[in-house]
Amino acid sequence: MKKSVSIVYGVLLVIGFILMALSFAFAGKKNTSFAEDSRRIELQPDRVVEVSEDVREYYFDSNQMQSEFSELTFFSVHQCVEVYADGEQIYSLEKSSTVFGRTPGTGWNTIQLQEGVKSFSVRIEAVYPAVRDHVTRFYQENDGQMVYQTMRGSVPEIMVSTVDGAIGIMLLIYYAIARRKVKMGPGILYFGIFTLMMGMWSMNEAELVAYMVKSRTAASYAGYMLIMLMIAPFAAFLQEFSEVEEKYISNIICICSFANVLVCTVLHMTGICEFKNTVFCTHFLMACDLLYLLYVILQRYRARGMDRRVRVCIWGLVILLVSYAVDMSAYYIGWRRTDVIGRFGFLLFICLLAREATAVSMEKIDEGRKAEIYRELAEHDMPTGLYNRNAYDEWASENARDRETAIVTFDLNDLKYCNDTFGHAAGDKYIQDAAKLIAEVFEPAGVCYRIGGDEFCAVIRHARSEWVEERLRRLECLERKYNEGKTDVPMRIAYGYAIFDEQYDKNMEETRNRADVKMYEKKRAIKAEERK
Incomplete structure (x- = not known):
């Protein structure tokens, strides 16, 4: 269901429930x-x-x-x-x-x-x-x-309706929780809405409710409104669940159902033609939902073969066809007790599809977690925890000309001497400790990358020279504190920075090159100072 179609349905859903509430308030008493x-x-x-x-x-x-x-x-x-x-x-x-x-x-x-x-x-x-x-x-x-007689006879209907409604609520809660953990489609949301309204409609039709509700006019109005509002979310769910490459048919069904709700409601409330006389339009759209289910089964079978989802949909189609036939017989022929059979069929279908839909979403959540882990591995440098060269290159390609963005580059002096004299473990610790100091100073306002063995850079957007220089002075201060009392190789971080300038830079890489020039000047100055 397209976003615009979903918005229209949401508006109709709110209006429908408001009208149902008003009908119970103003439609009068039963007798x-x-x-x-x-x-x-x-x-x-x-x-x-x-x-x-x-x-x-x-x-x-x-x-x-x-x-x-x-x-x-x-x-x-x-x-x-x-x-x-x-x-x-x-x-x-x-x-x-x-x-x-x-x-x-x-x-x-x-x-x-x-x-x-x-x-x-x-x-x-x-x-x-x-x-x-x-x-x-x-x-x-x-x-x-x-x-007593009504309660005893309504037990199956009440049980089925309660289970339908409970499943619908659980699906909506599940969707609200799961979508925060992983990006997922709204299929569970649509099916939850459909199932909840199915439970409400079934409960409204139960004989016990028919006996207890004072305003049967309002109950009749609510029943027709609920069944009209069920058609669109079911079609949208089928499209999401089957993952077929089409949206036109489901959107057409949704739009037709919206028109059905609007036209039938206007005709009913103006007294021109009441719901009872236009309900065949709703039943026709329900049949269209069944035909659409058959269509998505065939499309999925052509694309994926006889997979698990196709088998589930086939069983669901068989159950729905039987339930639909029984329910229509109960409505048009008057076989009152057979409608309970139809409702049990709908419940079986809901349980079958709800189980499969949640299983599919759980698989997607698991895939999302794995993808997140792979993304972390692909974008982060594991020893230091900073972003890696791949992440920097991706940023640079997406932000070729980013005004007021500063790039600060860093290089560690004497790393080779540390590795040769004290071993690679000491060299690794040198790199990790230096990365921590750089991140502590620059990460609150920017993003830090390890772009080489002992080379780092920080990207700060909307930066000014005064702020960058103040941050570099803080880095030198932290470096001096770190070196106090050290007997092995002291930490020496050479740095340089440049801010993107359209007069000098065609892209951000040229800005980084200018920062590297200053960084190597600083590196030579540090070595000259050490020789004194």
Whole structure:
């Protein structure tokens, strides 16, 4: 996903969650009950009257009612409900009148029945043509029995939703930690967002939540919004995870999903066409995600063969196809309990891909650590800890004409005499101790390099002659302190410096050559002083 596309998605994500929060605040309550007093068997209506294509009326006689049960319960799907006892309305579930939707949503209706009621009726009106054929089953039970039954039936859904959400949160935390240690793509981030929203959507669809959430209009709005926002991060994750050399298809899917979110939301909130009537667009884009998964599998197979990631994606595609088919059947045909199977399939897919994605990122972290070690070895002089000649040459090639940059060069006097007289171990110590003094003086403001056996240089940007000369006087002071009490070869560091000048220098190497000239003058002066 390109940076601009990611920014647009981030804005849509924030707006989407704000709208979902507002929908729960302002979309109204679940139902209205007119009964003043509140107290599983399935009830069969005495007769059913089809008033119109969208309206059915169910009539019950008091002879069917069991005295030990005090509640009537049934599940409605985007349907308005009115319940009458002896001709008096005791319950209603009406359309919402807010911008967040005109549907009553889906959920359980619980009506408390008073003693002495001779008959009651239920009027159900479908809000959308797609739910006209929904089969309504009625039950009679005791107080609290509905909650118990719903909780028991929702255990699988709640478990799957919780695991999905937990995996999503862990992936986001893992990405936040891992990206500080090594440069890595945003694939884990995209998959974490997708997984977290999948868990939120699945939890929102659970029957227990449908029973407990007061505003089913808001819950319905949130469900559609979440599923629309899941499409883009999944496509972006597939592109990152497969490492195929293309970004156009994934970006097209993302852009289409953005357009889908914007257009469908505007149509819904203006009342022109609600989410229920435009959801086929979202389902089509979900199918596009599946086709894109097939495409990246083929592309990866052509490029890398049947590697581990291809095998994982193939298994993931099979699981997703089955889960998608089951979930679409549950939605369009009304096989309610089969959607749990679909959610278990999505969970299996998430676990499979999350494991592989984290394994891949761990490999990249390990590769990054090794690369960092190799980079250290390539750029640093191990005996002294300073940067080496390779690092200096790279800097010089990238900064050929760097104004106000000073180069200070150093050379150690009498190193050969130290090696010949006291051994190479003493010579190595001479080099290391001199490097420490140079670094102590110049590294706070510049970068120090060992560019030869006993040759060093320091690069200081935005330098002035007064500052450099003051630093060199400090170096001489540290050198004198170091030499106090020494009985072997004293440390003698010859130095010279030059600041880049366009009149004299074509590049920084010529600046260093001018500094070398002064350094050799100093070297000869030190030798002359020693001979006196």
